[in-house]
Amino acid sequence: MIKAVIIDDEPKAIELLQGYIDKVPFISCSNSFRNPIEALVYLEEYTVDLIFLDINMPQLSGMSLLKTLKNPPEIILTTAYSEYAVESYEYKVTDYLLKPIAFDRFLKAVLKLKGIDNTEKKSKNPKDTIFIKSGHQQYKINPSDILYLQKDGNYITYYTSNKTILARQSTKEALEILGDRFVQIHKSTIVNLDHITSFDTTSVIINTTKLSIGQSYKVTLMNILTTEK
The missing domain is CATH 2.40.50.1020 (LytTr DNA-binding domain)
Structure with a gap:
């Protein structure tokens, strides 16, 4: 089971992603955050496999948050602005989802990650x-x-x-x-x-x-x- 967290300052965006995650049997949502600072505190204590990360957020942007992570998990960026795409791939993110996010596009992104926890389970x-x-x-x-x-x-x-x-x-x-x-x-x-x-x-x-x-x-x-x- 892939453990994911959602970081987005928009409640409706979090609700949408949580609903999509509930439809996918190999992913669970461990937590969600509207405040990126609170998310960083959580990530220092808990290990996750995947972050759904909004780019445009107050206090700390998604790109800035990504830069602070020493050993980032898989990252799927979510945003309404396509101009960040080039910069995002410099960080080797898994995918880049443009809002509004359709379920078939979401599914295509997460299917790339299916089985990322196999090595740990087998070891x-x-x-x-x-x-x-x-x-x-x-x-x-x-x-x-x-x-x-x-x-x-x-x-x-x-x-x-x-x-x-x-x-x-x-x-x-x-x-x-x-x-x-x-x-x-x-x-x-x-x-x-x-x-x-x-x-x-x-x-x-x-x-x-x-x-x-x-x-x-x-x-x-x-x-x-x-x-x-």
Whole structure:
């Protein structure tokens, strides 16, 4: 899961980006700031993977803030002014989004970052195994063996080819421990991309199980599936 923060002095701009982030299963918004100084204080204490950074802000511009960061994470600049584009690429930013930002353009930018946390996850867990708590038991499992997950109330069920594991967990918590091959396709369903045998615009098939695609997840999922190599 890519942890992002939003820095923008316009409340409506923050609200728009937060709404877009909520539609993308591999990104979460850790915090948002209208005051860039408060954002700098936060970034000194917490590590994030991505910053959505407005350029024109009072007190401290986005470009000035970028210059103060010693080890900046991935940066996606957001602005209503195109004249900053040349300067922005001197800082090797990931992308440059012109306001008003359309969702398809936002999605194109964040898809560049899909999987940026893979190296860290693999170094922490070189055997590619995770532990899932079910009741008083801890089950050791290889994520590649998981076919899909389905949420029901406060519980989520992990389906593999030979067993199921019931855990008290949210979809967000599940995505945080799984790798980038897992995507949410419905408010109650997460799938392993490697086990999808076929799909259309309304559902995916894993082995013989048909799983519905939620309307708000359709664009993101179709972009991922159609760019798979």
